[in-house]
Amino acid sequence: MIRLLRHSLDDYAYSSLSKAEAKQFKAAYDAGDEQAFCHLFGPEKIPEHLSEFLAYFMVRKVMAGQKLLRAAGTVTGKLMRWLETQVYIEPEIAQVAADRARDGARDLPAADRLGGLLQDVAARAPDIDVDDVDDKDWVEEQLMISEIEPGRIWFESDIGPIEVPKRASDLAKPGWMVFVVAARRKGRWHLLEVGSVYP
Template identity: 35%
Template sequence: MVEQGGPRIEEVLAEFLEEQRRRLRPSTFRRYEEVVELFEHCLDNYGYQFLEEDESALYEKLSREKGVEFCAVFGPEKIPDCVNEFLSYFMVRKVLCGKDLLRTSGTVMKRLAAWLAEKGYISQEDAALMAETAREAVRELPRGRDVQELLAEYVEAHPAPAGEDFIEDLFKVEKVEPGKLYLSGGGVSGREETFVVPVPPEVSARCRAGWQVTLGLVKTRRGWRISWVGTVYPL
């Protein structure tokens, strides 16, 4: 919770945008503005997850009685906790956008991290962690979208045949080999085993161990095959 008289997140983000407006070309600034608006929306809807118990209780009371949003209550020290949620989940799952905006979201968060530290709103340590997540997002989010699109095209062109077993889950990519993904399940289905699925070479060349992907798999006489493709989470 902000100290009495301290700036709220919404005020700090407005200050950040105003400074960017003065230094950026109008076309670039519009992209920054779009990302910051999405980030604020993410904070208002998901920021409560990162509150301490006493903060959460107070926020629920204020939200219920006064209808205030997260960004109108808390200060900028809460921003670093929410950046990974924004880049790894919100931008990937909740925002329908192309690879350029995914890449830009990481760029803007990296710049915001440096700016917050320069202004003394967050520590250098928090800024460094925030910037590292942002740098990874710039590199990996567009790659993840490529994999998602390539898998969807592959499944559409090569529908899985009927099989004797079917599973839907959020799978973790444990290992990648040319033309193969090794997946572990268990998050939703409870099936704690390894599933090996064939994929196009373009997919295995881009995919990385540690990623997560929502898939439907069907077991055929030739082994497991992908029957439908959901979201790829590269962070």
């Protein structure tokens, strides 16, 4: 898990650097150091990247099963506490990061299960010819889940309700992001494709 975190830090954490730090990072990276972030910066940079690691990297970049997704939150939570005891990070920062890790241990596997259930819904969708659908009845983008009722989910921009199994609506949380392709036919929205679910 720590290897995955290091990989995420080296590939993505540079975006949160100050101008001076970004300049230092760019010089090292351009000189061929592909692990420049971890070579240049200390563990105090980990907490501010934790959300991106859990909610983006583990979902989008790692082909992970339920066990590994849960472990991502558990291991990073323990790491935050260890960094605190070693006085690398302040207790308040450690608490916020550990809370985020705990949420990740719970939400990442749930989001993965939701994605599978939504893909099943999309697989059962009626055949809809894209050319026969008005622009106002078609969506193909990443959307936030905005509302949930048993057996129904809505996405932002008034997309929905979409009929889903109750297990799916039980897992879903407002604010989670999902890449969806959906079409409205005869007043009813249908999921046609579903990408990853981001808690």
